[in-house]
Amino acid sequence: MPEFQEKCKVCAVDRLSTDVYRFIIQAPLIAAAAHPGQFVMVRVVDSFDPLLRRPFSIHQKFTDGSIGLLFKAVGSGTEILARIDPGDFLNLIGPLGRGFDLALEEPVCLIGGGMGIAPLHFLARQLVVTGQSFILLGARNRQEVALLADEFQAMGYTVQVATDDGSMGHHGFIPELLDSVLPAVSRVYTCGPFPMMKTIAEQCLRADVVCQVSLEAHMACGLGACLGCTVKAAQGKYVHVCKQGPVFNSGEVGW
Ligand SMILES: Cc1cc2nc3c(=O)[nH]c(=O)nc-3n(C[C@H](O)[C@H](O)[C@H](O)COP(=O)(O)OP(=O)(O)OC[C@H]3O[C@@H](n4cnc5c(N)ncnc54)[C@H](O)[C@@H]3O)c2cc1C
Ligand code: FES
Numbered sequence: 001m002p003e004f005q006e007k008c009k010v011c012a013v014d015r016l017s018t019d020v021y022r023f024i025i026q027a028p029l030i031a032a033a034a035h036p037g038q039f040v041m042v043r044v045v046d047s048f049d050p051l052l053r054r055p056f057s058i059h060q061k062f063t064d065g066s067i068g069l070l071f072k073a074v075g076s077g078t079e080i081l082a083r084i085d086p087g088d089f090l091n092l093i094g095p096l097g098r099g100f101d102l103a104l105e106e107p108v109c110l111i112g113g114g115m116g117i118a119p120l121h122f123l124a125r126q127l128v129v130t131g132q133s134f135i136l137l138g139a140r141n142r143q144e145v146a147l148l149a150d151e152f153q154a155m156g157y158t159v160q161v162a163t164d165d166g167s168m169g170h171h172g173f174i175p176e177l178l179d180s181v182l183p184a185v186s187r188v189y190t191c192g193p194f195p196m197m198k199t200i201a202e203q204c205l206r207a208d209v210v211c212q213v214s215l216e217a218h219m220a221c222g223l224g225a226c227l228g229c230t231v232k233a234a235q236g237k238y239v240h241v242c243k244q245g246p247v248f249n250s251g252e253v254g255w
Contacts (some may be wrong), residue, residue, distance in 0.1 A: 113192025
């Protein structure tokens with residue numbers, strides 16, 4: 001699959017909550033080749049500190065050649081990104097990795113926990129919503145998730161939310177909402193914290209529903225060269241999340 005390195009203009013910066021940001025970035029080559037579930041490696045500064053690029057899911061893709069990134073400021077790299085202004089430039093490599101298999105015309109359920117919601121926006125737009133398709137969103141609080149929930153609803157999905165503080169939707173965790181949805185769908189796509197995805201994979205296995213998961217790992221290169229993103233897979237094997245993933249069938253993962 002083609003990969004590109006582009007110097008990209010940041011067209012818009014939105015602060016969705018205290019530490020969550022959405023960028024719209026002109027990246028025509030990456031946008032043209034992007035598939036839901038793939039990611040980009042972003043160089044956050046022109047100098048050497050921090051040296052390594054940071055991985056971010058492709059959150060949105062637009063017909064004008066731009067892409068959206070959704071990220072939380074959690075450390076040195078993302079805090080620098082949070083200070084970017086519209087008109088600034090970022091160096092991106094992408095699209096990288098293996099994305100989601102698109103199930104067309106099947107009732108599906110998309111499940112995002114925390115920043116795991118990021119790749120689901122692009123996926124949700126590419127799927128043809130048939131019958132009742134669902135999105136379950138887990139977040140710390142209403143502020144983090146309300147706008148995204150509205151956007152998914154506008155795409156035709158039935159949205160259910162779980163928040164840690166009970167400020168929106170179910171007060172608790174996403175897997176608690178899933179059992180009532182599973183009989184209505186044939187496929188689940190999920191991205192979020194590892195324990196959440198493990199529970200979801202087990203629920204899908206019991207219900208005989210196909211499940212694809214998007215894994216996170218520390219990534220130094222994103223290109224299959226450094227072996228930094230190796231994780232344990234099923235049957236004692238090891239996989240590189242950046243090349244063989246980040247999306248895997250749940251049965252391929254060494255839970
Ligand atoms: C394929 C992929 C897609 C991703 N997509 C998104 C996204 O769309 N939005 C988003 O907000 N984040 C996403 N991430 C996570 C994002 O890359 C990290 O939050 C970011 O690299 C942190 O950089 P930093 O310099 O700010 O933090 P650092 O100072 O490097 O670390 C801060 C904290 O974050 C942890 N951390 C750093 N990188 C990762 C990682 N890759 N996985 C798990 N924990 C990590 C560190 O252990 C530390 O506790 C993705 C990660 C991967 C692998
Ligand atoms: S991040 Fe370097 S091999 Fe995957």
